[in-house]
Amino acid sequence: MYDVIVVGGRCAGAATALLLARRGHRILLLERARFPSDTLSTLYIHQPGVDRLARWRVLDEVRATGCPPLERISFRAPGLLLTGPAPAWGAATGGLAPRRYALDTILARAAARAGADFRDGCSVTGLLWEGDTVAGVRYTTPGGGTDQARARLVVGADGRNSTVARLVGAPYLRHDGRLTVALYTYWSGLSGDGLGLYSGPGAGAALVPTQDGLTLVNVQLPRDTPVTRGNARHAYLAGALRACPDLAELLAAGRQEERLFRCTDLPNFFRRAYGSGWVLVGDAGHHKDPCGAHGISDALAQAELLAGCLAETVGDPSLREKALRQYAEERDRRWTPPYESNLAYARLSPTxxxxxxxxxxxxxxxxxxxxxxxxxxxxxxxxxxxxxxxxxx
Missing domain, CATH: 1.10.260 (434 Repressor (Amino-terminal Domain))
Structure with a gap:
């Protein structure tokens, strides 16, 4: 019997497991991928997220990956150039953008050092129930077998297509559909010492320096843009030109180092955050378009919020119910205003x-x-x- 089973070992799940394990709870952390493992991401961690990594004593490991401090910001739009130092917040003098195979592994290993039982290569296939209360999970193991584990609470931290959310039937509180399609790849030879943001008619882009001398360049286009495997590179470069001619010139001087990734599954929603024996954190419960690059920062913040609400209540059903309700109310209160703003940005039509x-x-x-x-x-x-x-x- 575990106190908490966390399904999903990336940012939201690993951070939740880390914080709860440090409070002395017995945690099982399950991850479908084998770590280290990459995933599509804008990579960028805003200053509040960087400050959390510092407070959780993992920031030095993240910096050791070689991702540069992003202490300047530039934002270009038609007739507009804002550029200057990134604002400081707590221990953060700017943002960071580590590769996900590095960041997620660092957080998962930190959770394991704190006492969490971390198992990667394990896919949850079902839930255990006691009446109408979730009481554990069934999952496949790396060797092809099956196993199960029981817990007082199951946390779904398994992304926007959450298995836990599907199995418990978590309803959408709000769903605003898809607004963009995103195209990502990595470049070498690009100049720039900070985060670059670009907005043009019908296109947006971000230039995000990461580790190994590479820069992630993400281009976002309206959702109805016909992007296929055959025309993806053309759409990507044309989108960069629409976002900003200067960005197109910059790419022409650089070298593409990895294949072009395209992501069309970018819904905007809030799901119900909790029920009897279960709770959702990160993208599983709330997802928004990546145009603002807030996914990682939000995941860390929600993990801290959930762990703080649960703190001393995991073992008491009545107190746990109250804590989960508090988490859900605070999540919706704090994240609704930035969600509205992000929807406006994702329409790619600044007035x-x-x-x-x-x-x-x-x-x-x-x-x-x-x-x-x-x-x-x-x-x-x-x-x-x-x-x-x-x-x-």
Whole structure:
């Protein structure tokens, strides 16, 4: 009998397992892939996420992967260039963008060092039930066998197509469909010492320096863009040109080092966060378009929120129910406003009024700092006034 079984060993799941194991709970962490394993991702960790890694004492390991500190930000749109230092937050002087095969492995190993039973190569195929309460999982093992384990609580941290969410029938509280298709690949030979963001008519892009001298360049196009295996590279380069001619020139001087990945499954939703014996964290419960690159930072924040709510309540059913309700309410309260903003960005059609507001940042360093703090998801009363100003315009 475990206290908690966490299904999914990447950012959200490994962080949840790490924090609960450090509180003395008996944790089983199951991951379908064999680590180290890569996955599609924008890679970028905003400052609040970097600060969490520091507080959890794993930031030095992440930095040791060789991912450079991203202490500058530039945002280009028609008639607009905002560039300057990234705002600091806690222990973070900027963002970081480690490869996922490195980051996820670091977090999972940290959970194991804290006492979690980490098993990779294990796919959950079913749930154990006691009446209408989830009481454990069935899963396949790396050798092709099957096993099962019981727990007081099962955490679904297994991504936007969550098996746990499907098996418990977690309903959507809100579903806004897909807005973009994303194309990713890695380049060498690109200049730049920070995060580069680009927005043009019907296209957006991000330039994200990572480890090994590589830079991830992500291009996003409207969801109805016909992107097939045969025309994906053409669509990618044409999208980069639409996002910003300067970006297209930059790519022409670089070298593509990995194959081009395309992702069309980018829904925007909130699922019900919990039920009897189960709870969802990270993309399993709430997913939004990657245009804001908040997936990793959100996963770490939600893991911390869930672990904090559960803290001393895992063994008491009545207290656990109250804790899960608190987690769900706080998740929806905190993540709904940025979800709305992200939907607006993902429509890839910035209005002239919005751009006119942002142009103030070209000459006003304080205003520019507020914009960059908003991009990073840094809480600030001044940011709310900035939002109100944009709404007025």
């Amino acid at each position: 002239e009024n919005h751009l006119e507001v942002l142009r103030k940042g070209e000459t006003d360093p304080l205003f520019r700092s507020l914009v960059f703090r908003a991009l990073a998801g840094i809480p600030d009363e001044d940011l709310r006034s900035l939002g109100r100003q944009a709404e007025v315009h």
